[in-house]
Amino acid sequence: MIKFLFDKDTWQEVYDSITKNKVRSILTMVGVWWGILLLIGLLGSARGLENSFNRLFGDFATNSVFIWGQSTSKPFKGFQEGKRVQLSINDAYKVRDNVEGIEFVVPRNRNNSLVIKGLLSGNFTVYGDYPLLDKVQKKKLIEGRFINQTDIDENRKSVVISDNIYKQLFEKDEEVLGEYIRINGINFKVIGMFKGSGNVGPSSDIHIPFSTFQQIYNQGNKIPFMMITGKPESDIKQIENDAKLMLKNLNRIHPEDKRALGSFNLGKEFGKLTGFLKGMQFLTWFVGIATLIAGVFAIGNILLITVKERTKEIGIRRAIGATPFEIKRQIVVEAVFITMIAGLLGILTGGWILIALDSAFGQGSDAIIVNASVSIAIVFVALIILIVLGTLIGLIPAFIATSIKPIDALREE
Template sequence: MMFLFERDTWQEVYDSLTKNKLRSILTMIGVWWGILLLIGLLGAARGLENSFNRLFGDFATNSVFVWGQSTSKPFKGFQEGRMVNLTLTDAKKIEENVEGIEFVVPRNQNSSLVVRNFQSGTFSVNGDYPLLDKVQKKKLIHGRFLNQSDIDDNKKVAVISEDIYLQLFEKDADVIGEYIQINSINFRVIGMFKNGNQNMGPTSDLHIPFTTFQQIYNQGERIGWMMLTGKPEADIKQVEEDAKLLLKNLNKVHPEDKRAFGSFNLGKEFAKITGFLTGMQFLTWFVGIATLIAGVFAIGNILLITVKERTKEIGVRRALGATPFEIKRQIIVEAVFLTLLAGLLGIITGGWILIAIDSAFGQGSDAVLVNASVSIAVVFVALIILVVLGSLIGLIPAFKATSIKPIEALREE
């Protein structure tokens, strides 16, 4: 390894590459483009993945939403078109009987006028259990979310969104402990959360205890919809099918009625996205490495031409005592140096491109590519691949250089 620190080694590399600068530059372009493509595509894929993770981030992804609709088939004396209303009993039965269920979260929602002093606005009011914070984590800015005491005592407390705060409260006003009116009933604010996932499911502007919601809207046992979360190992598609079948039995709905219950399987959609991202990353690595290999082969071809041009020089070195190993080593060093130099330039350029992508597409709540970047580990892997490919491709001209006998090399014109 000491030869790498010798000035003569690098002087020879410099002389070899500068004899034909244009050819050396054109040779490096293939590797430069390959690593640039690899870094750029991997960074874009990571940005897309971050965007999806931010979109789904607040939700337990192995989940399905289920709600009641109208029947499409008559059954057991009931006519077609009957509205099906879900109840707390339905939720309890699903929790007890459907295999793979981890949480069942009944939910209610209504639109109401919310008033504070002389400010007012119409917002969605949600009746919820504390369990919601486990399956759809709230990004609390101040205070707390609902707890079991709020449910048991039917407390008139509310957790509001940042949007409500901005509309109903003065700038920099302390929100915790203040009162707002919902349907002319005073509620004490106990928490404020940051809005998120605005396009995922029903909007959540304001949360009050489920039991309090039952009272002020006279809901009784009825629920608007329920969120079913499967265990990590559970098949969420099967959970959805089993839950719907049980609900049909409980509500006297025809087994083949496909309209009576609506659902949105978040786990299934998330699996599609995960599969797409995995495929995209595989394709990125394949295209990037294929381009790198093509670029490295170009370096090998150019080095073969260089060896041909340096046949007499190599013959002189052999006549002066240079061993075949030393000749091979020098050629391989040149190949690895060219490959690494082109690769490092590609990594730097790729980094600039990712910075530009992040500035153009990664800003704001609706960003398409969030924090488009690659990890240090990926950069190291790319560099290792370059060293290995450079070494292997350098062997071809290296063996070519040592295959010529010194006396024949000295005769070469």
């Protein structure tokens, strides 16, 4: 078989068969070309959307929920409707210790402040945070470090900023570590800078120790919101419901009051998006393979016509000693060759389309499709599918070609 594939006469015969009717050969390849183009193009686009979603969610632990206090909508235990709900650090700790499935609870503080560096200034949201935040919202540090426990224990005037803040308050190429910025009239030493990312959840560009925040803003134990992260196997929706119920009990809120506590379930939203992406990938494989099969069947039909036209030629070859296996082998090789050429053209065209999509829609922070691409493994799978389908479809005209007796084939006009 190997010798046959490297035989010059084999490929000369394939070439003659294809070029005998060029228009028909091209039309034969279009179905397979279109099928593989759809498969590569749609799978690449799905990957680009997935990358866009991942960038949107940034570095947040996706199995998370944010909870904050609002105003009550029902009177309860002597409190009138409209009572402002104020969460506390103790609430966060009790939720952490009593709700099943929780991995981390991160109490957070925030306030808008004027931030000054030399002659440059701006109004930004300043967050008071614990070192634990770096576990649930991993910071991509460019320089320095994030807040540590010593910063908390000693109420240090330390600050970690994003590169977005650096661009607004520092001169180009200016050193950042060890420099001071003024927050709420107090000097803070920059101990780290990270790459800003993520558009989901609160935007975090300036972080100071939680304990320091409590002092300078006189917050006491009050917190505006908390971030809860569930264990990988836990149901984040159930965690949200249990945490809200406990917070209602702690703050004397009616159990059926739906307005008193606000929340954003990142895990739930992420699950919706991943479900959509999986559905899109399944549909892509289904449509692509169905189109491929239709294209390969078209090749089979054309080969049946070709076999019919070559009946006399096949009869002559049989009469001079060609075996049925040799006739079948030649026709199967033609089928696989046509399928492979059309498939490779489809892969190349699909790749060009993905490059064009990335150039048109994959640039900037609000890109819809980010790095649209397919893996080498998918390309190999597509090629294997083409080879298998081409071989199977080539067997049909091959068996028909060898079913004709040589004497009958020689009589064919």
